[in-house]
Every structure is written in C-alpha cells, then in structure tokens.
Amino acid sequence: MHVPDGFINAPISVAAGVAAAGAVAVSLRGARRELGGSPVGLVGAERTAPLAGLVAAFIFAVQMLNFPVAAGTSGHLLGGALAAILVGPYTGVLCIAVVLLMQGVLFADGGLTALGVNITVMGVVTVVVAYGLFRLLVTVLPRGRRSVTAASFVAALVSVPAAAGAFTLIYSVGGTTDVPIGKVLTAMVGVHVLIGIGEAVITMLTVGAVLAVRPDLVYGARGLSAPLKLRIGGELVDAEPVAAPAATGVSPRKVWLTGLAIPLVLAGVVSFYASASPDGLEKVAADKGIDKNVEEHAAADSPLADYGVKDVSNARISGGLAGVIGVGATVVVGSGVFLVVRRRRPAADEATRVPESV
Template identity: 75%
Template sequence: MHVPDGFIDAPVSLAAGVAAAGAVAVSLRGARRELDERTAPLAGLVAAFIFAVQMLNFPVAAGTSGHLLGGALAAILVGPYTGVLCMSVVLLMQGVLFADGGLTALGVNITVMGVVTVLVAYGLFRGLLTVLPRNRASVTVASFTAALVSVPASAAAFTGIYAVGGTTDVAIGKVLTAMVGVHVLIGIGEALITAATVGAVIAVRPDLVFGARGTAAPLKLRVNGELVDAPDAPAAPAPARSTRGVWAAGLVTALVLAGFVSFYASANPDGLEKVAADQGIDAKIKADEEKPEGEREYEHASANSPLADYGVKDVDNERLSGGLAGAIGVGATVAVGTGVFRVVRSRRSATADRPASPTTASSAG
C-alpha cells in the first residue's frame, strides 16, 4: 500500500508529514521505556524482517496481490512506540533506496502504514488479552485478530486522506468499498504471517515478545479442595539470556526471504495499485508518465537509484539482480534500524544516570 507521489496534493501531504513527524517524535520518547540492551538490536532486526517480508507479494484475488504491512507484528514483538519507529525506518529505506513509495508521500505512508496499523492493532491486541485466558495461545490468537483488522483500517485511513487531498476527482464511496474489500483479503495473509511469527518467537523465547509480558497465568494451589492463587514470593532475578542466537536466526531468515524467496513473489499489482487503476486514482500519474523525461512532475526523486525497483543496476540476470537488491536492503535496514534504536536506548541510559538537580534534590529531602 505504498502511496506514490502524485496521489495526494501538496498541502495534505505536508500536513500528513507534520503528523508523521509528531508521531515519530512521541515514539522516540516512548521507545526509551520499551527498549533495553537486549531488545535494541532485536528492534533493528524486526525492521529488517518486515522489509524482507514486504517483498513477498502473495495473490489475494484475480489480478491482485498483497503484502505484509507489518505494523501489528512490530508492535507486538517490540512495543507500540518502537513499532512506529520500525515502520518508519522500513518506509524511509524503501523510499530512498528503492523508489518504493513517494518521498513527498512519505508522511502519508508513515501515517497510514505505520501509525494507524500500530495503534489499531496494538489497541485491539491489548483489549483481547484482557478477556482471553492468560496464556501463550491467547497471544497468538490476539495477534491474528489484531493484524487482520489493522490492514482494512489502514486502507480506510488512506481513503480518508484521499477524500481530503486526492488529486483526481473520483467517487470516494466506491474507492472506500474497493480499498476495504481487497484489504480485508490482504489482512488474512497479514494475520497468518503475524500469528505464525509471533507464535514461533514465543515458542523459543517468550521473554522477547513485548506483547506477551505479564500473560503467564498465576500459580494455583489447592487449599481445602479449592484452587486459589498462590501468594507472590520474592524471586531472584533470572540471569539475562543471550539474544545472539535469535538475532542470527532472524537475520538469516530475512536474507533468505529477500534474497531468494522474493523471486517467486506474485507480480500482480498490490491492492492500492489495483484499486487506483480501476477507479482512476492514478489518472494524473499515467498522464505524467507520457511526458518526456525531465518534464515529468511526479517522477520519483530516487528513480535513478542503483537499487530502484528492487534490482541492482547493470546486473542483467533478473534473479541475481533482485536477490542482491533484497539482501542489500535487509543489510541496510538492520544497520540503520539497530543504530537508531541503540541511540534511543543510550539516551534513556543517559537520562537515568543524570544526577538530580539541586532543586529536585532539596525537594526530595
């Protein structure tokens, strides 16, 4: 659902950019509470994994494909604030390196694909966990449902933005129906991928799933024939377990998906592209493409990138070109993401270690 340049007019794109920047700023502060020394590198890995899986378009209807958005997966694995940052890193890398999603539409894409999916998914996820049994299976079920709902919610958000700032005069009711309809189908794929990934991580390292914290059922004791909650007992802190194995396995998986499996992804247009073509949303884009090079208003600023369109320039073998581009994208995303999250984590540590001011100290005394 990467929105290209030219779908949304400049004022609304600017407003969406301001909103996205605000969401990122809030998330930078919130992520300090979610990240620690173990999870900061894993958050970068989550961003790289989402990048890789987004390359795997799957068929959902005749002539239409879909791909993972990833907001639900990121929020459940590393937390909602960190999830917004993960999505922002992925979308930035895709736009700058691969010309996927317009740069003037970056704010729209972060808002629609990042902020909306994370807020809807994580809110629903936490709500479901309050009514479901407190066990790991409930986390997987809640992940499936949250991911499923987040995708059509994102489609509806795009339609709302288009209703305000769309550059082509189309029937918004028809656009909404088409967008939500096809993205419900895409949401099923999103839900399956999200639930499978969350379930796999819970099976081996439940301590690394942010959304699974506090879901263990309380210990029960039988007293006079009745089951009662066992009293809380002080326990020694468990030694920190290394995350190197999980990190390495996740990175290899992402590289395999982006470098090899992506070659077999569906070539059909994704949900937004299909609806745009059917409903005439892309009329101005198509007219612009007919102009000579240099006169095109909506030509992507990264169109001449050596990795544009997920291929390596001057590599003629299609399989090799796409595989190299995918592997480079995974490497770049994990490097940038890990760097960002380490900085966020270090700022939290610096704030915690900062000595109290005299005024604060005297007030405390």
C-alpha cells in the same frame, strides 16, 4: 499500500508529514522504556533493543513477498501489528518508519513527498489499531501462548482494512483526482480485508515461532503469566516480579544470527517467486482512476530502483542482491537508531543521577 507521489496534494502531504514527524518524536521517547533505556524499564526490556533492528529487517524482507489475493491483485505484509507485538508499539512505529524510509530512498518504493502519508497510514494507524485490539484481547482471553497468537491474528487482520480506510479518508480530503470516494472506500476495504488475512497468518506464525523459542523476547507476552502468590500474615499477596528466564536455552547469539539469516534468505532468494500482480492500492488506483496524476519518483534513477541492481542483467541475481542490500541497510540503520534511543538519557534523569565517588 505504498502511496506514490502525486496521489495526495501538497497541503495534505505536508500536514501528514507533520503528523508523522510528531508520531515519530513521541515514539522516540516512548521507545526508550520499551528498549530498556530507562531506569524504570519493564522486566526483560533490555533484550528488546537487539531484536528491534531484526524486526525492521524482517518486515522489509517480507514486504518484498507479494502474495496473490484475487484475480490480478496481490498483497504484502504491512507489519505494524507484528512490530508492535514483538517489540512494543512505540518501537513498532519506529520500525515501520525505518522500513519506509529505506524503501523510499533506496528503492523508489513509496513517494518521498508521500512519506508522511505512508508512515501515518502504514505505521501509526496499523500499530495503534492492532496493539490496542491485541491488548484488549489478551486481557479478556485466558492467559497463555495460545491467547497471544490468537490475539495477534485478529489484531493483524483488523489493522489492514483500518489502514485502507485511513488512506481513503486522507484521499477524500487531499486527493488529486475527482473520483467517487464511496466506491474507493468499498474497493480499498474489500481487497485489504483479503490482504489482512495474509497479514494475520504471517503475524500469527511469526509471533508463535518467537514464543516457542524465546517467549521473553515477545513484548506483547510480558506479564501474561499469573503472578506468584505468597501468604503473609494470613493474607495472599502478589510476589515481587522477577525476570523471566528464556524457556529453551537458545542463546541470544543464535537468536540474532537466525533472525538475520531468515530475512536475508527471504529477500535474496524467495522474493524472486513473489507475485508480480499489482498490490491492493495499485489495483484500486488503476481501476478507479486515482493514479491519473501520479508523478515519477524522485529516486527513480537510484541504482536499486524497483528492487533491482542497475546494470545486472540477470533478474534473479539483480533482485536477490537488491534484497540483500536492503536487509543489510535496514539492519544497520534500524539498529543504530534503536541503540541511540536506548542509550539516550533525558536531562531529567541526568539531573537526578548520584555522582560517582572518586
């Protein structure tokens, strides 16, 4: 659902850019707590920072794997639900923003003038809808891993047509072509419900896999176990929470190496077998005439444009190298952002720090 340049007019693109910048600014502040950078961070939050860069890289890689959803149409992961459940909603918005930035600048995927629209639709809307629904479901469902995976499936499924609806709303206000919005909404939501099923399956399987080896690394699963009760003075009270140990003995290093190897293989090898059919937005745009005023991407001359390495004639090698470079760049940029966010201490915290004795 990468919106290209020319779909949305300049005033609405600017407004969406301002909204996206505001969302990123809020997320930078909120992500400090999720990444363990705050003195009052959640139990286990210090483990989230190393995972966040890998989550961004994984989403980048899986977005290269278009899967068929209907005749002549494909879809790919949006990733907002997955990122929010694994590393938290604020960090999730940042993950998607990093992915979209890498795709737009390096691979000419998603317009640069439409970057604000893409972050708003694919990042903010998917995260807000998915995580809100996820928290609601895990609250009413029985506590346990099955509830987490089931809730992740439903949240991811709903987030994709919600994003399609958000795009249609933006297009109804700032679209550059005169098309019947009702027909666009029906087509967009219809095809993205099908894409949402694929998104839901990928999200559920990924969350379930991480839960199986290191449940303490899943942000959305924190606090789901029933608190230990102690009898004090004849009354039952909750015991103080303690850090949850890793359920399996899998070391952080193995988790990190495996988490890096998987997106490298997906982007470098498996992506060659992805569907070549246009994705949901591209198909609807072509059918309904939305793409009449599409503009050439500003980074069309990039050596990695269209997910291929310039001057490498072998399509398999060219696409694989581009994917590996993209994963590497996303890990480096994403991890750098998350490390800075985690270590940054607000002025209020600095003012209250007790000076060390000399």
